[in-house]
Amino acid sequence: MTTDKITFLTNWHATPYHAPLYLAQAKGYFKNEGINVAILEPNDPSDVTEIIGSGKVDMGFKAMIHTLAAKARGFPVISVGSLLDEPFTGVVYLKESNITSDFRTLEGKRIGYVGEFGKIQIDELTSHYGMTPDSYTAIRCGMNVSQALIDGTIDAGIGLENVQMVELEEWLAVQGRPKSDVQMLRIDELAELGCCCFCSILYIGNEKFVAENHEKVRAFMRAVKLATDELLADPEKAWKEYVNFKSVMGTELNYKIFERSFAYFSSDLKNVARDWAKVTNYGKRLGVLNEDFKPNYTNDFLDWALHGESGNPTGDQKRMVELQKDVAACGGFRRLKLELATAKA
Numbered sequence: 001m002t003t004d005k006i007t008f009l010t011n012w013h014a015t016p017y018h019a020p021l022y023l024a025q026a027k028g029y030f031k032n033e034g035i036n037v038a039i040l041e042p043n044d045p046s047d048v049t050e051i052i053g054s055g056k057v058d059m060g061f062k063a064m065i066h067t068l069a070a071k072a073r074g075f076p077v078i079s080v081g082s083l084l085d086e087p088f089t090g091v092v093y094l095k096e097s098n099i100t101s102d103f104r105t106l107e108g109k110r111i112g113y114v115g116e117f118g119k120i121q122i123d124e125l126t127s128h129y130g131m132t133p134d135s136y137t138a139i140r141c142g143m144n145v146s147q148a149l150i151d152g153t154i155d156a157g158i159g160l161e162n163v164q165m166v167e168l169e170e171w172l173a174v175q176g177r178p179k180s181d182v183q184m185l186r187i188d189e190l191a192e193l194g195c196c197c198f199c200s201i202l203y204i205g206n207e208k209f210v211a212e213n214h215e216k217v218r219a220f221m222r223a224v225k226l227a228t229d230e231l232l233a234d235p236e237k238a239w240k241e242y243v244n245f246k247s248v249m250g251t252e253l254n255y256k257i258f259e260r261s262f263a264y265f266s267s268d269l270k271n272v273a274r275d276w277a278k279v280t281n282y283g284k285r286l287g288v289l290n291e292d293f294k295p296n297y298t299n300d301f302l303d304w305a306l307h308g309e310s311g312n313p314t315g316d317q318k319r320m321v322e323l324q325k326d327v328a329a330c331g332g333f334r335r336l337k338l339e340l341a342t343a344k345a
Helices: 016-026 045-053 064-072 116-128 145-151 164-174 207-212 214-233 235-245 252-264 273-286 313-330
Strands: 005-009 036-040 059-063 077-084 089-094 110-113 137-140 156-160 182-186 201-206
Touching: 005 045, 005 214, 016 036, 016 077, 016 214, 016 235, 016 252, 045 059, 045 064, 045 077, 045 201, 059 064, 059 077, 064 077, 064 116, 064 201, 064 273, 077 207, 077 214, 089 145, 089 164, 110 116, 110 145, 116 137, 116 156, 116 273, 145 156, 145 164, 156 164, 164 182, 164 252, 201 207, 201 214, 207 214, 214 235, 235 252, 252 313
Parallel strands: 005 036, 005 059, 110 137, 110 156
Antiparallel strands: 059 201, 077 201, 089 156, 089 182
């Protein structure tokens, strides 16, 4: 093993929104930076932070809430950048289930979740709506929430708007049913969080590895930033290059997931301080973080100008809903036009 090697563990098998990572590999950007990146895929997404925290792997992808919780549990991980900003996350269900926009209609239902924090989130929400964790049946589905809904083994499940919602919409279309038959109760709205950032997907690293390999981490981030820039400038070309490198991506469903993920890609890869503050407070509310917990992130490895934070994040979320509805109906690649001051964070 050469000293320029970085091992990188994804948060699941190759997925459309992993494109910047695989493109940086395919186009030789890691090599150009003098690093050799070995991309690994986990058998179980729940193991990712533990594997990285234990030092068995150097870096990887993980959602913000899981990155915080891992640190709180003694697994030394730190976020060095963002891949996806605030993808809509919630309880996904089909209209036939008799669930509505009223959270209380989940009473007596079977709810699927990926990892333990999904259950913690639902359990915590029940108290807000006059229910208890015994008011529903929790079923751990891993990453197979969509299939569990299709099979009828659950009535609802936690998923992402740009992944599970797309999978279910396409399944409904094949059945000759309207795509609107799949609905989502957004957790950020239910919990009054003001953001969906708890499921922002991050570039994380083992703290010891990051501390001892500053230049390697900077080189890695420069490579994925270049791939991200090119993806945002020409998504059609980037998708073709991704499929050429990773042929399993070459399906109509994956293309639609890529379209729906496009608006969420972070353009400057920064960790957003406002989001980290909100999710840290949310973690304390869930009981997974101590009151004195300090968020584990840094922007020190991003060697470019970073955007200022939005002055109207709630308005951005509302506009994102409409934008994603349009992409769902018409396809294409669209992003919010944010007027942000440029400043080094």
